[in-house]
Amino acid sequence: MTETAHRRLHPRAWKPAKGYANGVLAEGRSVFVAGQVGWNEAQEFESRDFVAQVRQALENVVAVVREAGGTAEHITRLTWFILDKQEYLSRLADVGAAYRSVMGRHFPAMTMVQVAGLIEDAARVEIEATAMVPK
Numbered sequence: 001m002t003e004t005a006h007r008r009l010h011p012r013a014w015k016p017a018k019g020y021a022n023g024v025l026a027e028g029r030s031v032f033v034a035g036q037v038g039w040n041e042a043q044e045f046e047s048r049d050f051v052a053q054v055r056q057a058l059e060n061v062v063a064v065v066r067e068a069g070g071t072a073e074h075i076t077r078l079t080w081f082i083l084d085k086q087e088y089l090s091r092l093a094d095v096g097a098a099y100r101s102v103m104g105r106h107f108p109a110m111t112m113v114q115v116a117g118l119i120e121d122a123a124r125v126e127i128e129a130t131a132m133v134p135k
Helices: 050-067 085-090 092-103
Strands: 007-009 023-025 029-037 075-082 109-114 125-133
Touching (some): 029 050, 050 075, 050 092, 050 125, 075 085
Antiparallel strands (some): 029 125, 075 125
């Protein structure tokens, strides 16, 4: 394993995972990132748009990982909490473009959960992460 690459885990008999990994094998220092919503560094929402908030939440996740000396490539797990599954599905192409603009073609293990609400009333999405930063 290189310092920036982790090994994706995918059982051979399974259909390909698209846009995520079923598992990730990684070594390093663990970084646990609290749920990040789509607000800026002043904790202000610049947009109520779902895709704009996804992009900002991912940028916030990466900013926390950078504080530990890591990059987006060190993220091994993302958990997404969304308010509206249909909003996500109807904007999937835009979400994918926003994701790639922040994360590149790095696809960690991911889970997405539709929730009844988020603590921040203006939030449309919250994303938490785990990263493994090299020692």
